[in-house]
Amino acid sequence: MPELPEVEVTRLGLLPHLPGRRVVSVRWSNRRLRLPMPRGLLREWIRGHTIDTIDRRAKYLLIRMRHGSVLLVHLGMTGRLGIFAGDAPKQRHDHLCLALDNGMELRFNDSRRFGSITVWPGDHAARLEKEFSARQGIEPFSDAFTGDHLLALARRRRQPVKTLLMHSGIIAGIGNIYANEILHAAAIHPATPADRLDLRQWQCLARAGRRILADAIRAGGSTISDYLNASGAPGYFQLRLCVYGRKGDPCPTCGTPIRRTMLGGRATFFCPGCQHRED
Numbered sequence: 001m002p003e004l005p006e007v008e009v010t011r012l013g014l015l016p017h018l019p020g021r022r023v024v025s026v027r028w029s030n031r032r033l034r035l036p037m038p039r040g041l042l043r044e045w046i047r048g049h050t051i052d053t054i055d056r057r058a059k060y061l062l063i064r065m066r067h068g069s070v071l072l073v074h075l076g077m078t079g080r081l082g083i084f085a086g087d088a089p090k091q092r093h094d095h096l097c098l099a100l101d102n103g104m105e106l107r108f109n110d111s112r113r114f115g116s117i118t119v120w121p122g123d124h125a126a127r128l129e130k131e132f133s134a135r136q137g138i139e140p141f142s143d144a145f146t147g148d149h150l151l152a153l154a155r156r157r158r159q160p161v162k163t164l165l166m167h168s169g170i171i172a173g174i175g176n177i178y179a180n181e182i183l184h185a186a187a188i189h190p191a192t193p194a195d196r197l198d199l200r201q202w203q204c205l206a207r208a209g210r211r212i213l214a215d216a217i218r219a220g221g222s223t224i225s226d227y228l229n230a231s232g233a234p235g236y237f238q239l240r241l242c243v244y245g246r247k248g249d250p251c252p253t254c255g256t257p258i259r260r261t262m263l264g265g266r267a268t269f270f271c272p273g274c275q276h277r278e279d
């Protein structure tokens, strides 16, 4: 499932191709995504209009139009957004296609259809964006992502720290893979109750989080040229993972075999040598 780095890499890959381009036509499939396709809004507020830029908030991409409307895309589990030549063969599971005025097409492909497409129309976009943003957690690359702030957020929260990290209403964009990796880098056991961590540990976690997410974005950056390959599919990058999916492998830090357990219904990997349980 795409987490913050994959969404950010998608944004960086699209950024050279979208600003200033006019959307000349819009096509969609008849299959329902997580939300129904907003056909009327796409016709009225996206078709015929010019793209200003593309931003990201949490795991959403915000394609901003010059007149103020926003096309909001969530990649769900399997969603991919890529730039293709207009005559490139259509793929099964292409659910939305914006034809641009330079002959290229922005296509959204999603085999499992957990993704979503939303339009905030020009006259309501600012208010809708404000309401949307208030429901998302803090951005790991924002100034608010500090040890002090995380300590305050975790006050009186008994849930495991890993569950808190993955709570999208508290922290944006961290899913299962990066939660495992960040906790390993910060030498914190994933099941530690969030309110038992001290300031030093939260500071360490904030630093590790930013570093790991930034490394992943950099690793993904090398795949950006794939956007214009014949396939047009954005290549999801091979991450260098220390613990995730590595049960039994030696910990890169101390050599202890990595353990796998279940926490909150999710596969959880940790090193019993570096990540001590505190209750």
Ligand SMILES: [Zn+2]
Pocket: 251, 252, 253, 254, 255, 256, 271, 272, 273, 274, 275
């Ligand atoms: Zn270790």
